[in-house]
Amino acid sequence: MARMEQNQRLQFLSDACAKALVKPLWDCDDTAAQAIMNSMLHAKDISGIRLHNACTGSTLTSGVFLDGDTPPHVRQLVYDDGTEHDFNVGTLEIDFTPVSIIQSATDSLRAYLFITTTMALCLTVVALLTFRRLISRPLEAFQQLIDKRDISRNNPVFAAEISINHRNDELSGVIKAYDELMETVARQQAELEQQARIDPLTGLGNRLKLAECLDAALDRAKRYGGEGYVVLIDLDDFKPINDTLGHAAGDFVLQVTARRLLSQVRSHDTVIRLGGDEFVLLIEANALPRDVNTKIERIRALVEEPLAYEGKSVTVKASVGVSAFSGNEKGDELLTRADQLMYADKCARKAGRD
CATH class of the missing domain: 3.30.70.270 (Reverse transcriptase/Diguanylate cyclase domain)
Structure with a gap:
């Protein structure tokens, strides 16, 4: 689910960047295009943007391109003049940060669960009961939190209606960190959507x-x-x-x-x-x-x-x-x-x- 949210966010970033750049390319305005590219780097998922302007023949770059396993995301930019004629105005390349914070936290949690599950097989009946009380219930609460977050992710105020024992263990900390992370991602996405509608030079709407x-x-x-x-x-x-x-x-x-x-x-x-x-x-x-x-x-x-x-x-x-x-x-x-x-x-x- 975290991977799906990440892919949706990267697709949103790519679409927002492309829509904002089409008109400056049509106007042969390298200055506005460069300013938009610089503003898009505020998104933590983007490490570099490269743009070829078909009008001026120039290539603009913002940020850095990482030498990773995943190639940059490439798309052609097309301008619609409103008369059913489309014009190719340039090529956009976006290099996304290879591993998101959400995916990293999820991978760490999976590794932790694998270790604790293996240890649980060696415990006695008493230990198994203790395991259920100390590990399984917080884990179940964590899964419920994820499920509720997926259902309510469009709600700006998210409150998990889950009863969790107030204990200072690692899983309780992960649950809290996950909730805070989701709120941060939602806030950053809202800010990015707002930035995509503002002209960076004048501060007017675009x-x-x-x-x-x-x-x-x-x-x-x-x-x-x-x-x-x-x-x-x-x-x-x-x-x-x-x-x-x-x-x-x-x-x-x-x-x-x-x-x-x-x-x-x-x-x-x-x-x-x-x-x-x-x-x-x-x-x-x-x-x-x-x-x-x-x-x-x-x-x-x-x-x-x-x-x-x-x-x-x-x-x-x-x-x-x-x-x-x-x-x-x-x-x-x-x-x-x-x-x-x-x-x-x-x-x-x-x-x-x-």
Whole structure:
């Protein structure tokens, strides 16, 4: 059972890492990809990550690859553009720590039980009764604890309803250690799931977080009425900043832009970094259209305000696309519509028709 839990956790880690890296690879953003890889190393099960970016041709590495018997886990990363076209954007290799803490504790317990069982065969009837009282009952309690933990592992608060004699022996200590270990694993998994939904550069939610928030917003709009908005913002003239001042300057612009966007939304609205230099505002369905138009123009003006980086004035422009929703739409369709309107806005501004 411990091996099964470990395999499920490793599969979860692999899926989370792959989903988080697909969009940065599609955007040819090595900086964001490297930051995500570094954050994934917080999981104790991962010792090294290697990524080949098909767009830039670069190979990124984080952590170390152990020279063990188990080869690294390799998977191809594929980007779905929403039009039933898939693109191979890179190759991901993950080297997992070969032996988990859970498996090590289980193997030690099995060895201990084998020794005590062999000794029990040589005992007298009195010794067998003592064995039953001192060893078998705690062992049975330990098995019940494992069974209950498997049934209740989705419950954040686990309390074993088992009566165990309060004795300071090794098996009682193992039972307590097992319970504490399971709580630690559950807590780390919850933290990892949260990290997989956060953009490490700006602290905003990422594409995974957007999908969850958008589904919830559509449900609320359908239930309570009103009109909400998906606002897609793309930073124009951002690439020259990276090319002339370096990626550190580009990261600074993205972080400042994130703070500016957060300052302009309500507590129940959501700001997302979609990837690269694209951001999404998810405005809940309780605002009038004219209020939204005023808000968007105010946000555009704020994003385009010059900012100082190492004594130099840096400026970007913002192209914006807005799609409205009432709860009957699909999230992918809303994003596609906003992207089309954002591109039209970009073309119009470049042509001087804004």
